[in-house]
Amino acid sequence: MKATDISGPDYFHKVVDCQYACPAHTPVPEYIRQIAAGRYTDAYMINWKSNVFPGVLGRTCDRPCEPACRRGRVEDEPVAICRLKRVAADNKGDIAALLPKLAPRNGRKIACVGAGPASLTVARDLAPLGYEVHVYDGEAKAGGFIRTQIPRFRLPEEVIDEEVGYITALGPVMRLGERVESLKALLAKDYDAIFVGCGAPRGRDLDVPGRKEGAANIHVGIDWLASVSFGHIEKVGKRVVVLGGGNTAMDCCRTARRLGGQDVKVVVRSGFDEMKASPWEKEDAMHEDIPILNFLVPKEFTHKNGKLTGVVFEKVAPKYDDKGRRSLVPTGEPDQHIACDDVLVAVGQENSFPWIERDAGIEFDKWGMPAVSAKTMQSSNPKVFFGGDAAFGPKNIIWAVAHGHDAAVSIEKFLSGEDVEDRPPPGVSVVSQKMGIHEWSYDNDIANDQRYKVPQQEKAIALKSVSTEVELGFDPLLGFKEAQRCLNCDVQTVFSAPVCIECDACVDICPMDCITFTDNEDEADLRHHLKAPALNLTQDIYIADGLKTGRIMAKDEDVCLHCGLCAERCPTGAWDMQKTLIDITHAGSACRSK
Amino acid sequence: MTYILKPKMHHPELPANARGFTRRDYEGRVSTLCAGCGHDSISAAIVQAAFELDIEPHRLAKMSGIGCSSKTPDYFLGQSHGFNSVHGRMPSVLTGANLANRDLIYLGVSGDGDSASIGLGQFAHSIRRGVNMCYIVENNGVYGLTKGQFSATSDKGSKSKKGVENTESGIDLVALALQLGATYVGRSFSGDKAQLVPLIKGALSHHGPAVLDVVSPCVAFNNHAGSTKSFDYVREHNDAVNRLDVILGRAPITADYAPGTVTEVIQHDGSTLRLRKLEESYDATNRIGAMNYLQERHAAGEIVTGLLFVDPDATDLHDRLGTMERPLNTLGTKDLTPGAAALAKINEGLR
Ligand SMILES: Cc1cc2nc3c(=O)[nH]c(=O)nc-3n(C[C@H](O)[C@H](O)[C@H](O)COP(=O)(O)OP(=O)(O)OC[C@H]3O[C@@H](n4cnc5c(N)ncnc54)[C@H](O)[C@@H]3O)c2cc1C
Ligand SMILES: Cc1ncc(C[n+]2csc(CCOP(=O)(O)OP(=O)(O)O)c2C)c(N)n1
Ligand code: SF4
Ligand code: SF4
Ligand code: SF4
Ligand SMILES: [Mg+2]
Numbered sequence: 001m002k003a004t005d006i007s008g009p010d011y012f013h014k015v016v017d018c019q020y021a022c023p024a025h026t027p028v029p030e031y032i033r034q035i036a037a038g039r040y041t042d043a044y045m046i047n048w049k050s051n052v053f054p055g056v057l058g059r060t061c062d063r064p065c066e067p068a069c070r071r072g073r074v075e076d077e078p079v080a081i082c083r084l085k086r087v088a089a090d091n092k093g094d095i096a097a098l099l100p101k102l103a104p105r106n107g108r109k110i111a112c113v114g115a116g117p118a119s120l121t122v123a124r125d126l127a128p129l130g131y132e133v134h135v136y137d138g139e140a141k142a143g144g145f146i147r148t149q150i151p152r153f154r155l156p157e158e159v160i161d162e163e164v165g166y167i168t169a170l171g172p173v174m175r176l177g178e179r180v181e182s183l184k185a186l187l188a189k190d191y192d193a194i195f196v197g198c199g200a201p202r203g204r205d206l207d208v209p210g211r212k213e214g215a216a217n218i219h220v221g222i223d224w225l226a227s228v229s230f231g232h233i234e235k236v237g238k239r240v241v242v243l244g245g246g247n248t249a250m251d252c253c254r255t256a257r258r259l260g261g262q263d264v265k266v267v268v269r270s271g272f273d274e275m276k277a278s279p280w281e282k283e284d285a286m287h288e289d290i291p292i293l294n295f296l297v298p299k300e301f302t303h304k305n306g307k308l309t310g311v312v313f314e315k316v317a318p319k320y321d322d323k324g325r326r327s328l329v330p331t332g333e334p335d336q337h338i339a340c341d342d343v344l345v346a347v348g349q350e351n352s353f354p355w356i357e358r359d360a361g362i363e364f365d366k367w368g369m370p371a372v373s374a375k376t377m378q379s380s381n382p383k384v385f386f387g388g389d390a391a392f393g394p395k396n397i398i399w400a401v402a403h404g405h406d407a408a409v410s411i412e413k414f415l416s417g418e419d420v421e422d423r424p425p426p427g428v429s430v431v432s433q434k435m436g437i438h439e440w441s442y443d444n445d446i447a448n449d450q451r452y453k454v455p456q457q458e459k460a461i462a463l464k465s466v467s468t469e470v471e472l473g474f475d476p477l478l479g480f481k482e483a484q485r486c487l488n489c490d491v492q493t494v495f496s497a498p499v500c501i502e503c504d505a506c507v508d509i510c511p512m513d514c515i516t517f518t519d520n521e522d523e524a525d526l527r528h529h530l531k532a533p534a535l536n537l538t539q540d541i542y543i544a545d546g547l548k549t550g551r552i553m554a555k556d557e558d559v560c561l562h563c564g565l566c567a568e569r570c571p572t573g574a575w576d577m578q579k580t581l582i583d584i585t586h587a588g589s590a591c592r593s594k
Numbered sequence: 595m596t597y598i599l600k601p602k603m604h605h606p607e608l609p610a611n612a613r614g615f616t617r618r619d620y621e622g623r624v625s626t627l628c629a630g631c632g633h634d635s636i637s638a639a640i641v642q643a644a645f646e647l648d649i650e651p652h653r654l655a656k657m658s659g660i661g662c663s664s665k666t667p668d669y670f671l672g673q674s675h676g677f678n679s680v681h682g683r684m685p686s687v688l689t690g691a692n693l694a695n696r697d698l699i700y701l702g703v704s705g706d707g708d709s710a711s712i713g714l715g716q717f718a719h720s721i722r723r724g725v726n727m728c729y730i731v732e733n734n735g736v737y738g739l740t741k742g743q744f745s746a747t748s749d750k751g752s753k754s755k756k757g758v759e760n761t762e763s764g765i766d767l768v769a770l771a772l773q774l775g776a777t778y779v780g781r782s783f784s785g786d787k788a789q790l791v792p793l794i795k796g797a798l799s800h801h802g803p804a805v806l807d808v809v810s811p812c813v814a815f816n817n818h819a820g821s822t823k824s825f826d827y828v829r830e831h832n833d834a835v836n837r838l839d840v841i842l843g844r845a846p847i848t849a850d851y852a853p854g855t856v857t858e859v860i861q862h863d864g865s866t867l868r869l870r871k872l873e874e875s876y877d878a879t880n881r882i883g884a885m886n887y888l889q890e891r892h893a894a895g896e897i898v899t900g901l902l903f904v905d906p907d908a909t910d911l912h913d914r915l916g917t918m919e920r921p922l923n924t925l926g927t928k929d930l931t932p933g934a935a936a937l938a939k940i941n942e943g944l945r
Contacts, residue, residue: 073606074603074606075603438597438598439597444598445598445599446598446601446603448601448602448603501630501813501817501825501826502785502825503630503631503632503635503784503785503811503813503825504634504635504638504784504785504787505629505630505631505634505635507638508634508635508637508638509600509625509634511600511601511602511603511604511618512603512604512605513604513605513608532605532607532608533607535607548826548829549829559605559606561601561603563598563601565598565600568629569629569630569634570629570630571628571629571630571631571813572630
């Protein structure tokens with residue numbers, strides 16, 4: 001294997017599994033350490049800079065970081081990264097003075113279509129730089145789906161108000177209640193660039209017999225949730241069937257339980273394990289006495305006297321062909337009828353751009369999606385950028401934020417006459433953590449605690465109202481304990497071959513058998529000849545050559561605890577623990593080459 | 595030393611042995627030795643050997659004297675019996691323990707000062723008596739614990755850290771052990787676990803006095819240019835005569851070796867010592883040949899390592915004295931006071 005190049009930010013960034021997996025590359029271990037130190041405001045601001053909505057995300061994020069977290073590979077469960085974010089948000093002090101200072105207006109005008117997280121991120125990044133950002137939304141309040149879709153029992157409205165407020169305080173012109181009806185018309189105005197963050201607003205319907213007849217009691221999930229959110233709907237029937245297995249279905253069924261639904265069932269076509277909903281959302285639903293029935297395909301809505309009476313399902317089973325592809329085939333068992341008063345259809349969500357004329361210079365593919373660069377967020381009309389659910393279909397808040405940052409960088413570069421393809425590298429600071437022979441400026445002791453559960457409101461109370469928040473959040477003590485589980489993966493083990501005397505001290509002390517001194521080989525062979533087999537191919541092997549014996553040092557990054565014992569036991573300082581803080585470059589002078 | 599405890603977490607693929615223990619279960623407390631000390635590597639090798647031999651920790655007793663090396667039993671086999679005796683007296687204590695309870699495996703750990711200076715007499719007599727033990731000397735050529743004075747194993751002409759030359763002859767403990775009748779004799783290097791671990795395994799399963807001289811650089815006082823016990827010096831002058839594999843029970847030879855290059859020695863406990871020759875002329879079952887070879891190479895400035903001598907038919911102190919089979923602690927009043935009739939019988943035999 002070739003020696004590892006540790007000079008750029010790439011190698012060590014990948015070691016910080018959580019940050020690498022976070023679409024916005026939030027420096028997770030850095031904020032977790034701040035929480036452990038009780039510095040909630042600092043922890044909040046680290047988040048705020050990266051992901052813009054720490055309080056919202058600390059309750060609702062899809063948390064791609066957690067399945068990636070190294071802790072999940074050394075014991076059962078990852079660090080509760082997401083819920084720690086909420087600890088920072090709940091306990092922080094006044095941040096007004098820490099918000100960006102506003103530069104004088106630079107004469108450039110940007111329009112954002114939609115006031116969801118994607119557009120709001122663009123506004124947050126660009127408004128303080130002097131851009132006049134106009135944010136249009138047909139709704140009366142900003143927030144997009146965060147406000148209209150996510151039920152209040154998961155996300156209180158005050159949290160949305162507060163975090164949207166930090167952005168509106170930066171001076172964007174909020175043109176709420178103004179729906180954009182024509183892109184051409186917008187292009188004709190004096191905007192220098194346009195950002196489209198209009199989301200994926202259409203819920204898929206289910207066109208099976210009986211749909212028309214039962215219409216009064218068959219609701220499209222996202223429309224129904226929006227109506228609940230606006231207070232237009234306050235009740236639902238006692239028996240409710242929710243069709244679909246995604247997170248929207250989970251929000252629908254749990255909302256139904258709070259609006260009078262006593263016998264609420266979720267029914268999915270495929271298997272329970274293949275459902276799109278996050279495991280924790282399924283758990284929460286089942287905890288609220290909502291059974292999830294699988295392998296049932298809806299066939300027909302039954303009705304009597306113009307009123308819905310239930311749904312007929314065909315029983316299916318999975319079948320795999322020789323390529324391993326799965327299809328659902330009828331089992332031949334009799335159909336199942338589930339009687340109910342209301343049906344909520346949550347079988348998917350689609351994009352729709354009725355307001356974008358097809359001759360406005362934006363190319364669309366045959367599925368009606370715009371051609372957008374995943375790197376720059378630019379469309380085929382160089383002035384028009386997309387982000388969030390509007391760009392590549394429905395995703396989640398943190399992706400919308402990441403797109404927003406990328407689009408803001410592109411807009412800044414575009415309007416400065418620079419190549420948008422030329423992306424700014426992240427800022428990196430590398431600081432040795434050594435304070436003394438056994439002292440490090442981070443807490444290198446490893447906590448053995450298992451993941452803590454977030455305390456929840458008592459079920460009987462929680463189910464009484466849609467706006468009673470279910471999760472109570474970690475209190476500071478629990479937050480501290482959970483924070484201590486973090487392995488500080490950004491404190492890197494950095495090796496210097498010229499000073500190594502190959503005494504084996506690091507090999508002997510390492511609790512995880514990460515380090516091997518050995519003869520060099522191809523990666524495939526080497527992975528099997530290390531002190532412990534390195535079978536996780538997604539994790540790199542750190543190689544250093546130039547040792548006196550001609551061997552190499554090979555370190556498997558996979559399950560390193562970042563405990564620093566290798567560096568403590570090294571007599572020559574060949575190992576050092578160095579914090580690599582990787583700071584993604586946002587819009588602003590740092591993102592430009594000139 | 596470190597301030598934090600070594601985390602209990604271990605690699606998810608860490609294997610367990612036939613007793614259900616992982617290697618980590620054979621560790622002891624966190625070492626308080628200087629970072630990089632060769633002795634810590636030997637401790638790690640002992641841990642690995644005990645793991646691979648499926649030793650039940652309560653079946654082993656570790657004994658030591660005084661010195662950095664003699665401190666190490668605290669850092670391995672934390673679940674085993676232990677006795678930290680006075681300087682140079684480990685061999686007597688081990689001999690006594692062995693006489694009292696022959697059922698345990700005895701691991702003596704000592705230093706070059708502990709064994710070649712103050713304890714030389716004890717070293718010699720435990721070997722010539724044939725005590726069944728694995729006696730490891732962690733040999734750094736200095737008194738590490740008392741800040742680096744030359745020890746009796748320091749080579750004549752080697753230099754101290756301050757540049758002072760050693761004018762006295764060094765004792766070669768391997769040569770001494772061969773002369774005194776040790777039935778398993780090896781030398782190795784703390785920086786070569788591939789060689790060291792099997793040597794320790796063979797010694798632990800050997801029946802009779804097994805002596806291992808393990809060169810172990812003292813990073814604080816004897817790892818400089820001019821030292822003959824430094825990492826660099828040992829790596830440059832290492833003459834390994836063979837490679838050992840220790841096989842529990844008998845297993846057929848599967849690898850393809852050139853004829854005449856593999857010797858197999860079957861020990862009392864049924865384990866097989868499989869020796870692959872690196873030095874063509876070297877015969878590890880020939881005591882006199884071993885002594886000659888050792889002297890020759892020593893004169894040429896080489897450090898001979900490997901399994902240097904083994905006597906597969908070795909006997910031990912108990913065999914020679916014809917002591918009773920059972921450990922003394924299992925004897926009850928009936929065994930110890932057999933009564934007047936038994937006494938009369940003995941007296942009769944002496945008339
Ligand atoms: C029920 C449900 C629950 C969800 N729960 C979560 C969750 O827990 N965690 C998570 O991360 N994600 C969740 N999501 C997904 C998440 O809400 C979206 O991915 C995210 O809000 C997308 O952000 P966006 O900025 O792209 O658009 P949106 O948030 O969809 O905002 C788009 C905005 O644009 C406005 N708009 C549209 N067209 C126009 C126009 N022509 N003119 C003016 N304004 C317009 C809309 O009114 C809307 O306010 C959920 C989605 C649903 C449906
Ligand atoms: C009776 C007695 N004399 C002297 C000492 C002082 N002393 C302690 S350790 C030591 C030498 C140890 O050398 P060695 O056995 O080589 O161990 P190392 O520290 O080098 O591993 C001496 C002389 C002592 N503890 N007891
Ligand atoms: S242990 Fe901490 S730093 Fe490492 S991946 Fe998990 S949250 Fe991130
Ligand atoms: S920090 Fe060093 S000693 Fe600790 S687990 Fe990682 S490689 Fe091993
Ligand atoms: S003084 Fe020498 S022998 Fe003692 S612990 Fe330090 S390095 Fe090891
Ligand atoms: Mg010594």
